[in-house]
Amino acid sequence: MSPSRTTVSEELFARARAVTPGGVNSPVRAFNAVGGTPRFIRSASGAWLTDVDGNDYVDLICSWGPMLLGHAHPEVQAAVQAAVARGTSYGTPTQPEVELAEEIERRTPAERVRFVSSGTEATMSAIRLARGFTGRDVVVKFAGCYHGHVDSLLASAGSGLATFAVPGTPGVPVSSTELTLVLPYNDRAAVEKVFAEHGDRIACLITEAAPGNMGVVPPEPGFNAFLAETCRTHGALFVSDEVMTGFRASAQGYWGIDGKAEGWAPDLMTFGKVMGGGFPAAAFGGRADVMSRLSPEGPVYQAGTLSGNPVATTAGLATLRLATDEVYDHLTRVSETLKAGVVEAFTAAGLPHVVQSAGTMFSVFLTDPSLGAVRDFDDASRTDSAAYAALFHAMLEAGVYLPPSAYEAWFVSAAHDDRAVQTVLDALPAAARAAAAVQEEQ
């Protein structure tokens, strides 16, 4: 193909921009952070994406987490096709939603779950429930943790640690964030300070079980236990957002790594991504006494036309049943191999880097390792986005679809076999040199 010829992706992107803001239905897909035209994907199988121009890519996005088993897994597909043949939505209770709830409760500390259609809905509903249960209204969150586009959580820190937040985007009224406190991640002193000052008004603290939305920034040892204990001391609820980590970081989510052995459990948890098997399904759940405050058992209202949709819950159930220990062992091996490949290639290219992981999730920061681990959003913000853009495009040219943003986890699946992994490893050295060259020019 001559470089000047317009590709089908380019044609579609031009049409998309004429009908949809930015040409995409979720901003990070647009390549704004790395430049260029997003590839329009026609089909996917296993670890591979095929775009509308016929190019194949090893997929390191995996739909931003959900595709734990890889694309078009035959058993998930068969279950979904059978479900579709039975009709796609009834607005009544169904068997798959009971079985998926049982499977989630078997794996996690959640004693009751309620299904919704997106992670945003899950965190929004968990916060309403926490407020309804405690009769309080202040919410604590961490800078760099993303919990979906809930108004009160699209908040930036106020001018001091214990001051209330300001809207993080136009369109969010000040009144929506004036009950939100935003703290630096991994900072126990900051948590102690706001609970000392506002403890009797705090309904809940919400945190990603292990943040993956500022790149992967694992909690320091004991941090989640400390948060759970602090909440308990002050009569607030501890809400652990496992939308990204749930059934991906380990078979039981990040709680399975961090909480199980230490014997603590969140009061509420949120789930999404993997548990929907590639369909729009999510959930929130937790302590039975808290969940029983939810309508119709209790007074806190929450509802959804497509919540617990039979096709989506069938896909999620098939996925979780296939997500065995062997799958997580495989994900660990693939992640470790890719991380080692990154370190080797970046070191050889003289490209400063920090690679961090949380269970089977990992990400790459193009930042000075002599400054130590990336512990919070300020540290993560040091990553070199221009160098990442060069890395991204060199990898894309070589047939590897990385996340088009320097602040995202790299996701792998059970279908990432030796050929897929080798394709990534082969692409890394030249891409690392391209990124290093950009750094030299700066």
Ligand SMILES: Cc1ncc(COP(=O)(O)O)c(C=O)c1O
């Ligand atoms: C930790 C976390 N919580 C919540 C959400 C929001 O989920 P959704 O995009 O399904 O609304 C996300 C999405 O990336 C997430 O990573």
